[in-house]
Amino acid sequence: MMKEFAVPPVVFPSGGNPGSSSGVQQRRVPTAPFQPPRSAASGIPFMSFDIGSAVTSTSSASIYGGPIVGGVGAPGGASFEDEEPLLDELGIHPDQIWKKTRAILNPLRVNAAVHEDSDLSGPILLYMCLCLFQLLSGKIQFGVILGWIVVSSIFLYVVFNMLAGRNGNLKLHTCTSVVGYCMLPVVIFSAVSLFLPQAGAVRFAIASVFVFWATRVCTGLMSALADGGDEHRGLIAYACFLIYTLFSLLVIF
Known part of the structure; x- marks a missing residue:
């Protein structure tokens, strides 16, 4: 003969069964940092980007005080080719x-x-x-x-x-x-x-x-x-x- 074991019921902290849809608070899935939760009411897409690359490019441009010309940041937006020779200076x-x-x-x-x-x-x-x-x-x-x-x-x-x-x-x-x-x-x-x-x-x-x-x-x-x-x-x-x-x-x- 097979002996029956009494299995205790599983009780969730919310007080309900996870399979039930009424009156039960489901667990929220964690989202990525710096991203707001997607909602159907907002309808505004959010584009993810790399924070490190943006900060690096912004800081380098702000340090040199102008845009990056020819791949090298120069003061006032001028390149090194426009500068006078050292002897003339x-x-x-x-x-x-x-x-x-x-x-x-x-x-x-x-x-x-x-x-x-x-x-x-x-x-x-x-x-x-x-x-x-x-x-x-x-x-x-x-x-x-x-x-x-x-x-x-x-x-x-x-x-x-x-x-x-x-x-x-x-x-x-x-x-x-x-x-x-x-x-x-x-x-x-x-x-x-x-x-x-x-x-x-x-x-x-x-x-x-x-x-x-x-x-x-x-x-x-x-x-x-x-x-x-x-x-x-x-x-x-x-x-x-x-x-x-x-x-x-x-x-x-």
Whole structure:
């Protein structure tokens, strides 16, 4: 004989049978996060999207302060191709330096129109070259050369304005630029002196040629760039001669 077991009835917390449809509260199915429950009364579809990608794109656009152009975010909506080169932002123009340097190479034909826009990047480059050649000859004169260039520029500026009087319109920036670019013959002499004997008349003869070269170019530029320079051309030439003789003696000794 089979023995019957008494099975206790199953009682749900809601107090009813899950199969019944009246008066029974069914369990709610969990929905995905950030999604409202679908209801037939609303009738508005809701599109799911990835929160992480949206936040990343929004934050990157807000950090760069503009739209993303060409795949790279740039400030103000401009790309990196529209930016100026680094040398131009620093005020260094290699083409301009080369034109001014090439104008110094011909002492018989001085082109003053090229030197109307004065700059200090070319004179600093020539100053470094002169210091380098002096270093190769065993002379460490960085501070001495820099100090003499500053003093020479101020000296020529004061002398010219005193000679011109009220008509003197020479600026110190222009004077420093002209004195620095006219240092090119002295730089060449410093490079040539590395292969010359330390003593002898040949060294002084070659030095005199480069000194007259630098004096003529500097005098022509000063007379052309400033008003009233033609009237005192001889005195300006004498001041320039003293300046470049001083630098040539620094190279010789």
